[in-house]
Amino acid sequence: MITKELNFPTVYNKDTITGYGGNQEWFSEKIKRKAGCGCTSGANLAAYYASRQPEMSGVYNGNTDQFDQAEYIQAMEEMYLYMKPGMMGFPYVKKFGIQFVKFCKERGVNMEARFCYTFSKAEIGFAFVKESIDSGNPVALLILFHRAPELKEDNWHWVTITGYSEDENNPDKAEIIISNCGERQIVKVNKLFEVHRDNTIRMVSFRIKEA
Numbered sequence: 001m002i003t004k005e006l007n008f009p010t011v012y013n014k015d016t017i018t019g020y021g022g023n024q025e026w027f028s029e030k031i032k033r034k035a036g037c038g039c040t041s042g043a044n045l046a047a048y049y050a051s052r053q054p055e056m057s058g059v060y061n062g063n064t065d066q067f068d069q070a071e072y073i074q075a076m077e078e079m080y081l082y083m084k085p086g087m088m089g090f091p092y093v094k095k096f097g098i099q100f101v102k103f104c105k106e107r108g109v110n111m112e113a114r115f116c117y118t119f120s121k122a123e124i125g126f127a128f129v130k131e132s133i134d135s136g137n138p139v140a141l142l143i144l145f146h147r148a149p150e151l152k153e154d155n156w157h158w159v160t161i162t163g164y165s166e167d168e169n170n171p172d173k174a175e176i177i178i179s180n181c182g183e184r185q186i187v188k189v190n191k192l193f194e195v196h197r198d199n200t201i202r203m204v205s206f207r208i209k210e211a
Contacts, residue, residue: 004133005163005177009047013069021160022047023182026073032080037158037181038090039079041140042100044160044179045206046075048138053208058107079103089156093117093142093202096158100140100206110209117202122193125203129161129176132205138162141178144200148191154180161203164189 011019019026021044024036032039047067050060057064061078062071082099083090090096097113104111116128132139139161143154162184163177174189192201 001165001167001173003163003165003177004130006048006133006136006138007052008138008160008162008179009044009051009064009067009072011067011069011072011182018069019072019182020184021162021179021182022072022076024076025181026069027076031085035085035089036076036080038085038096038142039083040076040181041158041160042079042083042096042103043072043075045100045138045140046079046103047072049206052136055208056104056109059104059109090158091142091144091156093140093204096140096142097204097206100204104206111206112209113204113206115202115204119193119195121195122190125193125201126164126174126176126189128203128205129164130166133161133163135207137205137207139203139205142202144202145198146192146201147196147198148194150187150191159185 022040024040025033027033027036046059049056051064060075082103101111101113119125141159141161143157145155160179162179166174175186176192178185
């Protein structure tokens, strides 16, 4: 089994680890705790890029040597202004892409979004993830509907894909690594990307736009 995982932000409160990426439960306001998954994923991307790409240091204002929870919350609050949920939350992958690109551009970085709206087989969805991770780019994943029992609590929800594992001799063992509400979780590729009428997921990843 080969695992490729990005050096994703580990968040601390003083010297205690409190999150693998951000957690919407850190918001002080109830509405943000309930519907702040999109901006949390956006803050994850900003924090990651600021720590890994020197030219993107301006997209996150906190310390990127050791991510502080209070500073991370500020990044989530800032992203909330760009990805403010409505009555239905923020279930818009294209708008997520547009708003993150706008957020970066206003901080001096030109980014472009790449989308995966649908796929005819699991291998296509997995290929999108692998290409993104292999090139050093996390993936924002929107799970609109999914019939898998283990994903029941993640319907209508944004998470961040941070890596994957695969076994060339046994494709059924392939896994996706995600940051979900500050927790590192693993889900099987053939489960997450199962093509079924009851499953609807969307993905977007980003690249620095070449001049």
